Amino acid sequence: MRILVVEDDPLLGRGVQAGLEQAGFAPDWVRDGIAAGTALGAGEYAAVVLDLGLPRLEGLELLRKLRGAGDRTPVLILSARDALEDRVKGLDAGADDYVVKPFQFDELAARLRALVRRAHGEAAPVLSAAGVILDPGTRTVAWQGRQVDLPAREFDVLHELMLNAGRVLSREHLQGRVYRWGEEVESNAIDVHIHHLRRKLAPALIRTIRGVGYLMPREPG
Secondary structure, eight states, X not given: OEEEEEOSOHHHHHHHHHHHHHTTOEEEEESSHHHHHHHHHHSOOSEEEEOSSOSSXXXXXXXXXXXXXXXXXXXXXXXXXXXXXXXXXXXXXXXXXXXXXXXXXXXXXXXXXXXXXHHTTXXXXXXXXXXXXXXXXXXXXXXXXEEEOOOHHHHHXXXXXXXXXXXEEOHHHHHXXXXXXXXXXXXXXXXXXXXXXXXXXXXXXXXEETXXXXXXXXXXX
């Protein structure tokens, strides 16, 4: 799950990026509001972790611009500003959650997973589609009651398909949601991941919509 981290402090930015990566996310990191706006305009992000005291374009102003442009990407503000007034301003500007520094990575990761679930209309912490059970918190998958071990990329592709069960997702969308900046990606990488998922789960589980992409149905069959 690709996340954009917007944090100007280099030590904290690297730390948040490393912590989220360890928690199973694919985090990109930028250090100012202008760079964040450019990244969001060019990339596919499941959520944004946003500091407020940013150079070039302040965090709240960036948030207002995003919402004004119709960008619905979930935003979690991560800030040392702990006054009630600051939290209210952040939420009223369009943030979906507000976490005060210092923080615990487990809580940050759980809040991000919750934001992504809500953005896709999912209330339950565990996803279920077409007989597959996927737990983003423990990064485990079960198929017809049997645990299935998946490497990180295959898990991420399956997670994205299940979050969007019933919708066709293009290869470009899937690639943009599971790979970070600068990673070397083979042109057929998503096709290979889908092939492996079908082999480990069921050949007909993920449907190919020719010329468009892939579909994970909500119900088996």
